[in-house]
Structures are given as structure tokens and as C-alpha cells.
Amino acid sequence: MRKTFLAIIILCITVSCNRAKDYQQVIHDPVLYSHLTGQLTEIMTFNIFTPPVASRVYAYSHLAAYEVMAKGDSNYASLDGQLKGFTNIPHPETGKQIDYPYASMIAMMEVGKTLTFSNATMDSIVNALKELAIEHGMPDSMESQSKAYGLSVAKAVLAWSKKDNYAQTRSAAKYTVPEEEGKWIPTPPAYIQAVEPHWRTIRSIVMDSANQFAPPPPATFSKDSSSEFFRWAKQVYDTVNNLTDEQKAIASFWDCNGFKVNIVGHAMFATKAMTPGGHWMGIIGIICKDKKVDLSKTIHTYTTVAFALMDAFISCWDAKYTWALIRPESVINQYIDPNWKPFLQTPPFPEYTSGHSEISSAAATVLEHLYGTEVSFRDSTERGWGWPDRPFRSVREAADEAGISRFYGGIHYSRSIAVAKEQGIRLGNYVMTKLQTDKQRTKLAAQ
Template sequence: MRYFLFAILLAGVVSCKQRAVDYQLVLHNPVLYSKVTGQLTDVITYDIFTPPVASRIYAYSHLAAYEAMVHGDSSYTSLKGQLKGFDYVLPPDSGKIVDYPYAALMAFMEVGRTLTFSKDQTDKIVDSLKMLATEHGMPADMKKNSEEYGVTVAKAVMAWSKKDNYAQTRSAAKYTVPNDEGKWIPTPPGYFQAVEPQWKTIRTIAMDSSSQFSPPTPCAFGKDSTCAFYKMAKQVQDTGVLLTEEQKAIASFWDCNGFKLNVVGHTMYATKAMTPGGHWMGITGIICDNKKADFEKTVYTYTTVSFAVMDAFIACWDAKYTFNVIRPETVINKYIDANWKPFLQTPPFPEYTSGHSIISTAASTVLEHIYGAQTPFRDSTERPWGFPDRNFQTPRQAADEAGISRFYGGIHYRPSILVARDQGEKVGNYIFSKLAMRKEQLASK
């Protein structure tokens, strides 16, 4: 009888240990963090946030996850004092046991839920995480403490986010399209108003200002066939007329048009897609998985990449609305060929510099700092939109392809892509060198 009772007791102990292992295996799995990031991307896509606004959602959501995570891993350090005006996030009370990866997931989704519209969708994501914790044996007090701590961190990040001038840009005066020849004007088929003309006033993450990495003055507008600007536009037209199937595939794969207006005869309908930032969030998850990064390093990687993307958008939008360069479609239709159409739909904002090129290069620069230049991966992010995977030997190769895709698509002049690539490299290098997020970085400063 005594042995029987001991066996029952032993079985209970083993069962408790197994349940503890279960919740750790599930909730500490970095693939889960990537999955939840992908679910937030789905919400951002559904809510049709513009690319710059989407980058803001990613940056603050990942910051919250990072700050929740740092108190559970001594190899990382808080960003207090490194981000302008960001207050220190206090650790949980000493008497409370917290599962930090779970708290990070809660913090991430609390910010994501706050900054997006579709609360029913974000609530489902949060509920599914809570269910995982319960079903896989997380102790009730730990679960409660972790959820409360995640929300506490999220509130601190949200308080900081409210000081970035975003609310003021929502009520800013309506943008007036310049009348000067050679300046940007709305393009077909929707002739939409300019997107986020005040984005350069958003507080940057790490850059000193939106103009810190300003590009050189673009080529002067000209409509004579002998001038450089005309030749630049003619190059776009000639390339568009003779696109190869591979060039079309590249342009389509990287389109990332969040709201595309399709015209079929007399019918118009819109389709949605993830933003360029969302595409690079997907790539980040793929690379983290390939490199077998643990939960903490995965959160750190996402956070750093999202910072680079957000600052790159701010730098890009500073240039766009400083120079107001006219789009190729407008120039070609007015001065070269009235019937020409770009392969991709022209987005509603000025041309110079290329957003895809700068944010892709910024993201790839950070990824190569963390994992090395020789980081091959298979990009499967566009499967939901029916595009086949593409293989890349390095993140930079993917970034360069993303940039040139806009030239193939007929929506950017080639020099704008090259200049933006230089901008993006500077932004990525600056983010990585300025922010000491790992203890060894802090020690070297």
C-alpha cells in the first residue's frame, strides 16, 4: 500500500513537472512570437493602415515585447535613456513570479490591440495565448502576474507613443498639391490624396531628426528630350514596354500595395495586401527560425528591424514632401506617350526617394549586423497572395531586388532607388550602432 501511494505521489510530481515543461515549450517557442507577429500583420492589412503608420504599430508593439523580456534575460538591456524621453519600465514586484516570454507576448498584443481598429480580431489572438497558457499548465498565479506585467509594460510604451506627434498629424491642415510644373500630382486610377504628408514630423526612434540622412537634390525637372530628367523618364517607359517575365514576377512579388484599386471595364474594386514593413517582418521571422534564434534573440531582432523600418519611413517621407518629385506615369503620359501605363499601380505620394528601397535596405542592414551577411533564406511571405517563394543568398540581395522592383513596376526612376539604398544603409547602421540593446554593445560604448 505504501509503495502504491508513493507511486501515485510520484506520478503527480512527474505530471506537474511535465505540465511546467509543456507551457515553457509552447510559450517560450520563438516560432510562436513570429506567428503572433504575423497575426498582427493580418490585422494591419485588414484595417488598411498606410505603410508609415504600419511601421509605427510594429515598432511600438515590438518595443513593448522587448522591454517585458529584458527583465528576464540579463544579456539584454532596457532602452531607457536611449530612446528620446522613454521612461524606465520597472520590473515586477519581487514577490511575484513572472513568465517573461509570456509577458512579452501580452505586452506585444496589448500595444497592437490599442493601435489597431479590429478589436474583435486582436482579442481573439490574446484569448488564444491565454488559452495556451492555461491548457499547457502555467500556474494560475504566474499567469495572472505575467498578464498584468505585460499590460503594465504596454501602458508605459503607449504613454511614450503619445508624445510622437502622431495625434497632431491626424488633424493637420489638408495637403495642398503644388501647382509648379514637375511636382507631384495625384495619379490614376483613384487619384487619391497624398498619403501622410506630415510624417516627417513624427518623432524618430533613434535618428536625431527626419533629415539626418537627407538625400542629394534630385535631378531638375525638364521636358525636353535632350535633358536628363526626360531621359530618366524615358528609361522607365522603355523598360516597362519590354519587361521580361522574371521582371514582372519581381515587381509583383514586392508590390505590397495595401489598397489597390482594380479597374475591369467599368467596374472598380479594391484588394488589400500587407505593407512593405509587414513583408520585412515576415522575412525577419524566417531568418530567426533558420538561425535557431531563441525567444529572447527573436524579440530583439524584430525590435531592431522594426526600429530601422520606422526611422527609414520617416527619413523617406521627409525627402518625398521636401522635393515633391513628379511620378514617371504623369511625365510619360503628358510628354511621351499618353497611353502608357506602369506595370504596378502608382502609389499616392511623391516619387523621391523610393520607400521600398530605403526601408528594405535599412531592415537588411540590421539583419546582417545580427546574423552576418551570408544569411541565405527562402522568402515565403507572399504565399497568401498567390506568389511563389523566392530564394536569396543574403538579406541585402532581397533588399536590392525590392528596390529595383519599383523600377520594373514603372513607378520609380532608377536614381531614386539607388539614392534610397544609400539612405537605408545609413539608417540601418545608425540604428544598430546607436542603440545598445545587448550587454556587449553597452560595454563597448
């Protein structure tokens, strides 16, 4: 975790370089919140959290921060009573000195620490945060009372998280690969068993059920070269065999493979990268900074997008394990070209529909609700993995590119990407319609 501790030092230097700043200027800086989210991403990357599991950590961590923030900002409404079984969130005690931004960060980090099992690392980050606050003039009593309140909200969120069926899925039966032709089978090079086959049983955050936005059935598997399904596979084969440099760059930029298996001679080793959800968390930080939004809106943005991400993974995984559709690599190797390889490494779970496409589309839809449809930005999230920045004219353009990247990578049929995009749009709109977070909007609607 050397990189994490280095990041803590850089964080401290960044926000405390101006000694004239008081604690409100330092702790209330939305960029600091984005830095802390980045630390959470780094911890999950280091510990190889799967994309669905990472989305769960983001959702609960940001929910804790949001609930604290909403108690201190009259423009935002608590989600107490709006989410399934999410009730009785603590209020601050009368007479206590609470710095809500500080308490929000404490709550977020406490939930993140608990769900990632990274006590020492997270405690070091929180201690650095405390030093910043005290150094810049936050009274000791305010610091301790704010921390206590943040921890009380975190405790309530964690208690709610324990009822989402996650623990039960850790001991559930392993996935049995169907013997039926056309169904998913493990793929090279490591032939890893199916990832999170029971994720659709996780309690959703905003959706009513895992299959609320179920896609239509995929084309029926067929080896007939004139069939729709075979044309899907042949399209992948032909495209990957003729990729342009730009298409390769797009596929690589959005790969976000948290556990890529590499084989060199007789040696096998894995390389890590952040999850696709982590990529969108990074985009949020960029947009919030570009737009110069305050801390409350920054927290609100992270929270609503995190909800969409978690529900999108539940929705997508429901489709994946409902249809258990075979991957292009398996079809092409068996019926077209036994020596063919995709440009990207095929992930270890069924094909239909595309997770990248659905979660990116859902995230972009939420961001469009919050910032409009013409938000341009420069995506620098992949610098740490050696990929150059990519400019986008809108979040929709970025989401569409994330989706098509999986086709260029040779790991998804184009139809799966298109269908997943529509799933994500519907889901994102539902999240923003169902949640009542804006008090002013709620009051106007009631009049």
C-alpha cells in the same frame, strides 16, 4: 476577419499538438512570437493601414515586448533612457512570479490591439494564448501576474507613443498639390490624394531628426530630351515596354500595395495586400526560424528592424514632401506617350526617394549586423497573395531586388532607388551603432 480566427485555431493546434510539452516549451517557442506578429500584420492588412502607419504599430508593439524580455534576460539592456523621452519603464514587483516570454507576448499584443483598434480580434488571440499556457501547466497565479506585468509595460509604451505627434497629424491640413511644373500630381486610376504628407513631423525612434539622412536633390525637372531628368523618365518608359517575365515576377512579388484600386467596366473596387514593412516582418520570422535563435534574440531582431523601418519611413517621407517630385507615369503620359501605363499601380505620394528601397535597405543592414552578410533564405511571405517563393542568397540581395522592383514596376526612376539604398544603409548602421541593447558588448566597450 474569418481568416484571422482560422489562424488562431491553426496556431493553437500547431503549438499544442504534443501534449507532453510543458508551458515553457510552448510559450517560449520563438515561432509562436512570429505567429503573433503575423496576426498583427493580418489585422493591419485587413484594415488597410498605410505603410508608414503600419511601421509605427510594429515599432511600438515590439518595443513593449523587448522591454519585458530585457527585464528577464541578463544578456539584453533596457532601452529606458536610450530613446527620446522613454523613461521610467516599470520593473516587476519583488516576489511576483513572472514568466517573461509570456509577459512579452502580452505586452506586444496589448500595444498592437490599442494602435489597431482591433479589440475583439486581439482579445481572442490573447485568450487563445492564455489557454495554451494554462493547458500546458502554467500556474494560474503566474499567468495572471505575468499578464499584469506585460500590461503595465504596454501602458508605459503607449503613453510614450502618444507624444510622437501622430494624433496631431490626423487632423492636420490636407496636402495642397503644387501648381509648379514637374511637381507631384495624383495619378490614375483613382487619383487618390497624397498619403501622409505630415509623416516627417512624427517623432523618430532612433534618428535625431527626420532629415538626418537627407538625400541629395533630384535632377532638375526638364522636358528637354537631352536632359538628365528626361533620360530618367525615358529609361522607365523603355524598360517597362520591354519587361521580361522575370522582371514582371520581381515587380509583382514586392508590390505590397495595401490598397490597389481595380476598375472593371463601371465598377471600382480595391484589393488588399500587406505593406512592405509587413513583408520584412515576415522575412524576420523566416530567418529566425532557419537560424533556430531563441525567443530573446527573436524579439530583439523584430524590435531593431521595426525601429529601422519606422525611422526609414520618416526619413523617406521627409524627402518625398521636400522635393514633391513628379512620378514617371505623369511625365510619360504628358510628354512621351499619353496611353502608357506602368506595370504596377503608382502609389499616391511623391516619387523621390523610393520607400521600398530605403526601408528594405535599412532592414537588411540591421539584419546583417545581427546575422552576417551571407544569410540565405527562401522568402515565402507572398504565398497568401498567390506569388511563388523566391530564394535569396542574402538579405542584401533581397533588399536590392525589392528596390529595383519599383523600377520594373514603372513607378520609380532608377536614380531614386539608388539614392534611397544609400539612405537605408546609413540609417540601418546608425540604428545598430546608437542602440545599446547587448549588455556584454556594452561592458566590453566600457572597459
